[in-house]
Amino acid sequence: MLQIYDSLSRAKHPFTPVRAGQAGLYVCGMTVYDYCHLGHARMLVSFDIVQRWLRQCGLNVTYVRNITDIDDKIIRRAVESGRRIGAVTAFFIDAMHADERALGVQAPDHEPRATEYVGEMLDIIARLEQRGLAYHADDGDVNFAVREFPEYGKLSGKSIDDLRAGERVAIASSKRDPLDFVLWKSAKEHEPADTRWDSPYGWGRPGWHIECSAMSKSLLGTPLDIHGGGPDLKFPHHENEIAQTEGAFGGTLANTWMHCGPLMVDSDKMSKSLGNFRTIRQTIGLPGQSDESPTYQVNPREAEMLRFFIVRNHYRSPQNYAPDNLVDAQLSLDRLYQTLQNVPPAETEIDWSIPAAGALREAMNDDFNTAGAVAALFDLAGQANRSGDPAISGQLKALAGVLGLLRQDPVAYFQSPTRYSRRAIEEAAAGAAPASAASLVAEAEIERLIDERASAKKDRNFSRADEIRGQLKALGIELDDKPGGITQWRRH
Secondary structure (H helix, E strand, C coil), X not given: CCEEEECCCCEEEECCCCCCCEEEEEECCCECCCCCEHHHHHHHHHHHHHHHHHHHCCCEEEEEECEECCCHHHHHHHHHHCCCHHHHHHHHHHHHHHHXXXXXXXXXXXXXXXXXXXXXXHHHHHHXXXXXXXXXXXXXXXXXXXXXXXXXXXXXXXXXXXXXXXXXXXXCCCCCCCCCEEEEEECCCCCCHHHCECCCXXXXXXXXXXXXXXXXXXXXXXXXXXXXXXXXXXXXXXXXXXXXHHHHHCCCCECCEEECCCEEXXXXXCCCCCCCCCEHHHHHECCCCCCCCCCCCECHHHHHHHHHHHHCCCCCCCEXXXXXXXXXXXXXXXXXXXXXXXXXXXXXXXXXXXXXXXXXXXXHHECCCHHHHHHHHHHHHHHHHHHCCHHHHHHHHHHHHHCCCCCCCHHHHHCCCCCCCHHHHHHHHCCCCCCCCCCCXXXXXXXXXXXXXXXXXXXXXXXXXXXXXXXXHHCCEEEEEECCCEEEEEEC
16 A cells, blocks of 8 residues: 655655545646756656656546746846746746656646636635735735744744744844745836736735645645645745645645655755756756757757656655766666667566566555665566566566656667766766767768678678777777677667
């Protein structure tokens, strides 16, 4: 039976849906003012795995992941670039979708935008005001009165006084308490006209937290089976969601809270100020591309490496993006593809009776333990390599598909270059420019040299054959001679 760790109770519990056979999953998505970074990649992949496994368990899943398309950062980006808000958000939504496709992330069932639910947000604010949980401040904002909600802090595990002691934000004169947060922000004269809506409180726009309360309630109702998001959302965003939704409607917002762990870069928190900020497209896109287009050319081998890098760690554990870890992830994924290349897989359905499938199921039912699931894949790969049995290799491919892995043709996979090999990392450290698609040795030239090598071997000119092998190796091409005179090649 599936067990999930609940961030609120801080314990694992059997997953029991509100409605038998169905599962409602709400995940806080992107604020679309910039390209998605590696932390977003971890969230996207982690909850992609969650929804995939819930469906694999036979549940009828409704997966909702919202888009925040009105926000101070979006407004700032629009003003700085001289574009309308809608143009900014449309561009970065397309860019986000390009990242998702590259990482093999399946689209959610619903992808609501905050601007589509302003009416529902105002309805919730009105209910909160009627219940004495919200007030219209002198500066025109409507704020949530945190001290009027006794359970505030239950998700973060801190009392109001503890949170108050750690308050660093300057107290606005219009707030009754520094912990009070904005439900409705009054419009400012300098802000663009397309960033405001009329309301009983005057022209303005919703606060960030109220958006998710409205969208989750409208699309899934309460209680949610699962509410998820990144590690930085637990407080204050999710804490505020609980206060708003439960304060307005009573009951429980979500039966299970899930938060993925942080993704560090070289053991530091990713930050533009530290110079370690990396976008998804920087990491898996072909070099030399412009940022003027929301879409980009993807290196499929590197893209799957990044997904594998995320999947092979438990979603709640901290994860460190560092050169050695990337090289190891690439080598490990290469090993699985090498199995499929050496033992061509038979087309087959998953046989859940075999030990490896049972081990994967046991791991995934233990709070989506993908690390254990990946270990089961390697056990199966070892069996396939030892036996040469296409049926076992077929089971490897089918089971990997549950995690969104091993979807590429092995030959095409190995013929893609990678910046995440030991050689490539060392060359980059030495100041060598990363290979672009244009600078890579052409496939036609590789095949010509392979043909020449085959002719040399036929003529028993083994020194020339070895010379060609060495020439190709110097160009980053490894040869693998197969029975029947077939030679396969791979980039490294």
